[in-house]
Amino acid sequence: MQNRVLLVEDDDELRQLLARYLTNQGFSVREAATGNDGLSLARGQNCDIVVLDIMLPDISGLDVLRALRAETHLPVVLLTARGDETDRIVGFEVGADDYIPKPCNPRELVARLQALLRRIAWDQAVDLDASRTYGDLRVEPAHRRIYQDDVPLELTATEYEVLQVLLAHAGSVVRKTDLMQWALGRRLEAHDRTLDMHISNLRKKLGNDDPPRIETVRGLGYSYRVPA
Amino acid sequence: MQNRVLLVEDDDELRQLLARYLTNQGFSVREAATGNDGLSLARGQNCDIVVLDIMLPDISGLDVLRALRAETHLPVVLLTARGDETDRIVGFEVGADDYIPKPCNPRELVARLQALLRRIAWDQAVDLDASRTYGDLRVEPAHRRIYQDDVPLELTATEYEVLQVLLAHAGSVVRKTDLMQWALGRRLEAHDRTLDMHISNLRKKLGNDDPPRIETVRGLGYSYRVPA
DNA sequence: TTTTCCTTTGCACAACCTTTACACAGCACT
DNA sequence: AGTGCTGTGTAAAGGTTGTGCAAAGGAAAA
Known part of the structure; x- marks a missing residue:
């Protein structure tokens, strides 16, 4: 051998x-x-x-x-x-x-x-399960999709990136400037509300739970609530 | 991409x-x-x-x-x-x-x-010399033909290459730049719509199903829907 | 030459990212 | 409570980019 x-x-x-x-x-x-x-x-x-x-x-x-x-x-x-x-x-x-x-x-x-x-x-070696699970969410990079209870979420490219980053840091806060840099690939400028919009849309697509899965940390950024 | x-x-x-x-x-x-x-x-x-x-x-x-x-x-x-x-x-x-x-x-x-x-x-890359089956499609590299329910599809040389690459990666997204390189053998230049045309023609020959077998992943490329 | 195929061109359209605008929530200070 | 500042939620409008596809032009094969 x-x-x-x-x-x-x-x-x-x-x-x-x-x-x-x-x-x-x-x-x-x-x-x-x-x-x-x-x-x-x-x-x-x-x-x-x-x-x-x-x-x-x-x-x-x-x-x-x-x-x-x-x-x-x-x-x-x-x-x-x-x-x-x-x-x-x-x-x-x-x-x-x-x-x-x-x-x-x-x-x-x-x-x-x-x-x-x-x-x-x-x-x-077939490197399949690169997929990760967070509660009812499953990220499948190969398909570039995120499944909620095995139903694919209809996310846009940017939404996918944002949620992806939040999930990778699930449980801890991601600063807006970092989220911008990592998911959108550019710097967060003053008065740029783009990120807020994507978060808003994501929450909608995730079902607008209460309390929201994506928590706002005022003055800092966002955090995906760690699954129970 | x-x-x-x-x-x-x-x-x-x-x-x-x-x-x-x-x-x-x-x-x-x-x-x-x-x-x-x-x-x-x-x-x-x-x-x-x-x-x-x-x-x-x-x-x-x-x-x-x-x-x-x-x-x-x-x-x-x-x-x-x-x-x-x-x-x-x-x-x-x-x-x-x-x-x-x-x-x-x-x-x-x-x-x-x-x-x-x-x-x-x-x-x-998959072993390209073995014949493979994906749902109702069967790739036979020896004859450079793809059969749908045992009926050969009338594909041109390029269409064969494109579909064959998509099938080899069935279920995951193939970036346009890679698809171009692997199927057409050249780099994807800006404003080159050649690939889109071949995809369009392929969809037609595959029967224009809905949802389409060849999914568009906007900003990235295409993906052959994995058979159930 | 004729035929077949690949590529280019052009336009319409869809998707979607970003901006704008306004309403409101949190917080500090009176 | 009231005031003002700052940050956030979100609808709607605007603009950009990527895609679908018909049709025409070229290139290669028959």
């Missing part, structure tokens, strides 16, 4: 050093010293992640990456001698997942490889 | 600089100046990715990350002044997806954010 790394690097000494370190860290390592070798090994589909030097004797690592991206989404970490910033940007644009400047600390390389593999594992 | 970044950084000047740059690059930005604010906002599930400074006035960015990881797999990029290698390793071990030392080039930050978001999109 160990991860298989394909290491494409022309400098024999460095490649063997890294290969040994990666092996010690529990990876199974395939090595290639040229771009073409690397490309055919990667195409073989028998590795989980590729570490790819950019400076190679035959074809550039960037071209190898381009060729790979034309057919797969195999994770690729670029490795390169001191990076001009533009180089890095290009690397990412071509489809790299990470970019590590040489000389690199092997520990950091391993940490980054593991972070990338972990990310992939997370993404592929 | 655009990716939402949560920027947690206490240095007002730097935060505003980055926020402005990210906005210009097409992100929608939410800001927090403290760890606690950042944590509540991230919990609110109203962002796609988090940029997190480690040095914060109240609680350490690492603790914020730990708390987040206890409940979500939200992508997190750490940002820090100290370049100590051990710090980086710790950051990754706690669950960071990337680690950028300050002072960071905003262009590189954006490139890394986009690489991470792209990786997630790739990972979550």
Whole structure:
């Protein structure tokens, strides 16, 4: 169950050093010293992640990456001698997942490889219940909806954002300036009643309970009453 | 419609600089100046990715990350002044997806954010070669056809792509910009109504049900109504 | 060429965010 | 109680933005 790394690097000494370190860290390592070798090994589909030097004797690592991206989404970490910033940007644009400047600390390389593999594992595990419940309300970010007793509320985009923030802070007071910043994405100016309007509309849609679910804290902001 | 970044950084000047740059690059930005604010906002599930400074006035960015990881797999990029290698390793071990030392080039930050978001999109993409069924619709990638109650729909190439992407994400909202990228293979420019046209045509071919199978999520994109 | 399809253009319309306006509630001070 | 200030509730009007769709223009395939 160990991860298989394909290491494409022309400098024999460095490649063997890294290969040994990666092996010690529990990876199974395939090595290639040229771009073409690397490309055919990667195409073989028998590795989980590729570490790819950019400076190679035959074809550039960037071209190898381009060729790979034309057919797969195999994770690729670029490795390169001191990076001009533009180089890095290009690397990412071509489809790299990470970019590590040489000389690199092997520990950091391993940490980054593991972070990338972990990310992939997370993404592929069905990450459903990101939904949260507050009393009779249920927030479902995937649908961008909030359900009250399993009935979806007909909220506008802004209303959704506002209620979302209030729920995330359920039980404590959210200052108007923060609510404005977080839900509306701009600063609260004097005499701006926009927020009050959205709160008013939200209360209506939530059923105008008494006492209201969204409490007013005069001079401060609003607070969603924590469910009993 | 655009990716939402949560920027947690206490240095007002730097935060505003980055926020402005990210906005210009097409992100929608939410800001927090403290760890606690950042944590509540991230919990609110109203962002796609988090940029997190480690040095914060109240609680350490690492603790914020730990708390987040206890409940979500939200992508997190750490940002820090100290370049100590051990710090980086710790950051990754706690669950960071990337680690950028300050002072960071905003262009590189954006490139890394986009690489991470792209990786997630790739990972979550459904196996496009398997045939799938959604209610009365059946996608058969081998023939590039979609059947409604076993009767093939007369779709054009683009319509097939659009519907297929919507189905692959059935039940959740697909942003217009993503739909454009995945189905049409190019970026969504301002005033480009192409997608709206294809949606309109698709709805017609699907029978113009009411409520429509392809729901409009104003300001965001479209969503295929998950079959009961 | 003809046909099919993709894209652009233009207009109408709907959704919705914001402003305006006024009424009223809370609070401090007389 | 009365007065005035400040902050809030909400209806209605105003303005902006996003969307639906027909029709025409182009581009690509047949």
